[in-house]
Amino acid sequence: MNIIVGSKNPTKVNAVQAIFEDADVKGIEVPSLVSAQPFSDEETMEGAINRAKQCANSRSGSVGIGLEGGVMYVRDELYLCNWGALVTPTGEVFVASGARVVLPKNIEIELKKGVELGIIMDEYAHKKGVSKKEGAIGIFTNGLLNRMDMFSQVVVLLKGQWDFWKDK
Numbered sequence: 569m570n571i572i573v574g575s576k577n578p579t580k581v582n583a584v585q586a587i588f589e590d591a592d593v594k595g596i597e598v599p600s601l602v603s604a605q606p607f608s609d610e611e612t613m614e615g616a617i618n619r620a621k622q623c624a625n626s627r628s629g630s631v632g633i634g635l636e637g638g639v640m641y642v643r644d645e646l647y648l649c650n651w652g653a654l655v656t657p658t659g660e661v662f663v664a665s666g667a668r669v670v671l672p673k674n675i676e677i678e679l680k681k682g683v684e685l686g687i688i689m690d691e692y693a694h695k696k697g698v699s700k701k702e703g704a705i706g707i708f709t710n711g712l713l714n715r716m717d718m719f720s721q722v723v724v725l726l727k728g729q730w731d732f733w734k735d736k
């Protein structure tokens with residue numbers, strides 16, 4: 569099975585390879601067609617679907633997967649949110665969301681100024697490339713859940729739904 573992932577971010581490509589062990593998984597850069605920093609569940613989900621569709625259309629017979637990170641409000645607190653989409657070779661679309669974690673107020677303030685979370689997280693954690701490594705989820709869970717493992721759960725939800733609805 570050929571799977572094309574709409575990103576070169578290793579946390580995303582490696583998450584897909586970890587769940588689809590026997591598949592030939594390749595990451596390509598495609599536009600999410602939403603803002604660089606999605607600010608709602610809807611926008612983050614849309615970014616994932618847009619990426620997955622472009623991947624599936626890029627090579628016939630391939631599965632397309634899009635994984636997108638964003639932020640969203642619940643009551644008056646801002647949460648990290650993540651969405652994934654899988655488009656099958658016949659054009660069926662499956663969607664799933666990932667684990668959420670609340671973000672501190674000072675990060676919310678920076679995000680509202682228009683700075684992307686990846687840049688803010690590097691400054692906050694005094695590290696380089698947090699979004700390609702443990703991610704915000706890794707920082708705020710003290711390393712107990714990293715970004716790749718969080719995306720792996722999203723990919724499990726996508727694969728599981730595809731398996732369930734096959735032949736129904």
Ligand SMILES: O=P(O)(O)OP(=O)(O)OP(=O)(O)OC[C@H]1O[C@@H](n2cnc3c(O)ncnc32)[C@H](O)[C@@H]1O
Binds near residue numbers: 684705715
């Ligand atoms: O190369 P792509 O696939 O675009 O990967 P990305 O991590 O840069 O992009 P996303 O669309 O997933 O996320 C949107 C922005 O939020 C940042 N972001 C999202 N989740 C994050 C996390 O867990 N830790 C750090 N930054 C995160 C990310 O770096 C982007 O600036």
